Amino acid sequence: MNNFTTDAQNLGVKHAFVNLPITSYMHKSGDSYTVETSGIMGAYDIAIRSLADSGMNVTVQILNPWGSDVSEFYRCGQNGGASYYSFDSSTPDGAKAMEFLASYLAKKYKGVVSNWVLGNEVNASAWYYMGAVDKSTYIREYERSFRIFYNTIKSENSQARIFVPFDYAWNMEDLGRQPGPIYSVKGYINEFNSITAAKGNIDWGVAYHPYPANMNEPDFWTDNQFAPDQAGAQVVNFKNLHILTDYMQNAALLNPAGAVRHIILSEAGFTSQSASRGVTEELQAAAYAYAYYAAEANPHIEAFMLTRHVDSTAERGQGYAFGLWNAASESEEVNPPSKKKIYDVFQKIDTGESSSVTDFAKPLIGIESWSQAIPGYSR
Numbered sequence: 001m002n003n004f005t006t007d008a009q010n011l012g013v014k015h016a017f018v019n020l021p022i023t024s025y026m027h028k029s030g031d032s033y034t035v036e037t038s039g040i041m042g043a044y045d046i047a048i049r050s051l052a053d054s055g056m057n058v059t060v061q062i063l064n065p066w067g068s069d070v071s072e073f074y075r076c077g078q079n080g081g082a083s084y085y086s087f088d089s090s091t092p093d094g095a096k097a098m099e100f101l102a103s104y105l106a107k108k109y110k111g112v113v114s115n116w117v118l119g120n121e122v123n124a125s126a127w128y129y130m131g132a133v134d135k136s137t138y139i140r141e142y143e144r145s146f147r148i149f150y151n152t153i154k155s156e157n158s159q160a161r162i163f164v165p166f167d168y169a170w171n172m173e174d175l176g177r178q179p180g181p182i183y184s185v186k187g188y189i190n191e192f193n194s195i196t197a198a199k200g201n202i203d204w205g206v207a208y209h210p211y212p213a214n215m216n217e218p219d220f221w222t223d224n225q226f227a228p229d230q231a232g233a234q235v236v237n238f239k240n241l242h243i244l245t246d247y248m249q250n251a252a253l254l255n256p257a258g259a260v261r262h263i264i265l266s267e268a269g270f271t272s273q274s275a276s277r278g279v280t281e282e283l284q285a286a287a288y289a290y291a292y293y294a295a296e297a298n299p300h301i302e303a304f305m306l307t308r309h310v311d312s313t314a315e316r317g318q319g320y321a322f323g324l325w326n327a328a329s330e331s332e333e334v335n336p337p338s339k340k341k342i343y344d345v346f347q348k349i350d351t352g353e354s355s356s357v358t359d360f361a362k363p364l365i366g367i368e369s370w371s372q373a374i375p376g377y378s379r
Contacts, residue, residue, distance in 0.1 A: 004309060005050045011324075011347050016051040017059045017266055017305040019120075020044060021084075023068040026101065033070065033100045045108075052112045059115035059266060059305065061165065061207075062105070062149075072097045075141065076131030080179045084120055086130040087145040098145055102152035110157045115303075117207045117266060118149050121167040123188040125180020135183060136191070143195045150202055161262050163207035164192065170236040170243065172226075185236075186247065193253055203255045205262035208244060210237035210291075216275035216319040218287040221365055221373070238268070238291040242375065245300040260300050269307035269322030272340055284321075285342040286361035290373065292349050293358075297376040306346070310336045355379055 008016065025036040035041065052058045064073055064085045075088035089095040105116070121127040122142055130138055142164075150162045166185040174182040189206070196202055212220035213227050213235040220227065226235040229243075236243045247253070248260055255261045270287035274280040288306065295304040308315075310333055311323035324343045325336035348357040362368060371377040 005047070005054055008051070008056070008309070009054050011343075012350065013056055015059065015264075015303045015305050016056040017061070018044070018048055018051070019061050019063055020048075021063040021065045022101065022105070023064045023070060023073055026068055026070050026097075028070050028072075028097075031096075033097060033104075035104055048109065049112060057114040057303070058112065059117060059163075059207075059264070059303070060105075060109070060113050061117040061120060061266070062101075063120055070097050075133075076129060080129050080131060082126050082129030082179050084127050084129065086128050086141065087119070087149075088130075088141070089145040089148055090141055095144075095148060098148045099152055102149045103156070106153045106156035106160075113160070115161045115163060115205075115207075115264065116149070116153055117163045117165050118146050120165055121209065122164060123166050123169065123185050124177075124182045126177070126182075127167075129180055131180075135181075138183075139188060139191045140195055143192055143199075146204065147196070147199070147202065150204065161203075161205055163205040163262070163264065163266070165207040165209070165266065167209050168211055168213070168235050168237050170234065171232055172234040189247075189253070197252075201256045203257075203261070205264065206244075206248065207264050207266040208236075209267045210241060210244075210265055211268050212237060212270065212287070216271060218270035218272070218274065218280055218283045219364075220270075220287060221290060238287075238294045241294050241298055241301070245298055248300065262302055263300050264303040264305070265295055265301060266303075266305050267307050268304070269320070270342075271319065271321050272323075272326075272342070273316065273319060273321035275319050281341040282360065283364060284340065285345045286364045288342050289345055289349060289358040289361045290365060293370050293377055293379075294374050296350075297374050297378070299376075 025041045027034050048058055064087055066079045066085060072094040073087055074085055087098055089098040119128045153160050153162055169182055170185050173184045213223050220237055220239050227233050227237050227239045229240045231243060233240055270284045272281045272284040295301045308322045310325040311321050311327040313330055324340060324346055326338045327333045327336045345357050367373045
């Protein structure tokens with residue numbers, strides 16, 4: 001299966017998500033910046049345009065891996081062993097690099113990319129590493145980069161939406177985590193919002209990742225320890241999703257127009273390879289059905305993007321087999337050998353066959369009807 005876009009069309013995909021580690025392909029010469037347009041960046045470009053041309057809303061997440069020769073992007077100054085790094089716009093040179101990056105992307109993808117996400121899970125330092133800084137500095141510096149990115153994108157395309165990405169740690173903090181701390185999503189949102197309000201409110205959105213608290217197991221509905229249906233829950237995921245959207249309705253958090261901010265679920269998946277039970281394709285498919293209906297029933301959720309189309313062999317090594325297709329090697333990632341049960345559910349869940357294709361999930365979840373588990377469910 002070499003044409004993933006064609007398969008996405010066959011699946012009825014409406015929203016597509018692309019991780020773009022663009023700083024790896026940026027270069028600096030003197031005071032000028034350039035971006036490679038061939039090789040891997042050319043492949044990214046083809047993929048992004050192909051998805052958009054197929055009628056999908058494309059969301060692009062901008063990542064900053066270690067290794068760019070644009071040193072202005074790295075506040076920490078040295079490789080800290082993190083997955084991705086912050087964008088440092090605290091200096092004039094850093095701000096200039098950020099402006100170039102945003103301007104380049106805004107012009108290149110005007111009318112192509114609908115949504116932009118800056119960074120990945122910025123409340124967790126391993127995914128947005130800034131080095132040894134305190135929490136206030138950490139959030140303030142992200143807001144500075146975000147505002148530059150936001151203003152530049154909006155100047156080219158007023159219809160674009162720009163999002164702040166978070167993991168699921170709603171009330172959970174781990175200040176001793178290495179290479180850097182995890183801050184609670186709720187606390188981060190509060191402080192980020194206070195900064196933007198003081199500097200001039202802008203229409204930032206939330207890109208949330210509501211994975212199961214234990215990502216090695218698909219049946220998130222059994223988790224009453226970390227994700228109870230209570231405002232004080234450590235984790236907010238599909239089991240208690242309304243906690244996020246209820247909170248975002250607070251008057252102090254509304255956008256400049258007085259409305260609830262745009263909220264998308266830009267990354268979440270369910271493994272078909274349980275750590276304790278082996279192959280769990282039926283539970284994976286049931287989890288997706290529950291998650292889809294929960295997102296659909298929530299009026300403040302604008303999109304739900306499932307991770308992944310095909311299993312990642314690197315992630316399978318961690319116990320995460322999130323794909324619609326099986327893949328046990330890198331070669332199989334390109335030509336996956338078989339579909340999983342979730343494939344059929346994904347394809348038909350928003351069609352007239354929705355109820356029949358998800359009936360199998362109810363006894364697995366322990367319910368007689370979807371409305372029993374999902375407030376506001378209507379089919």
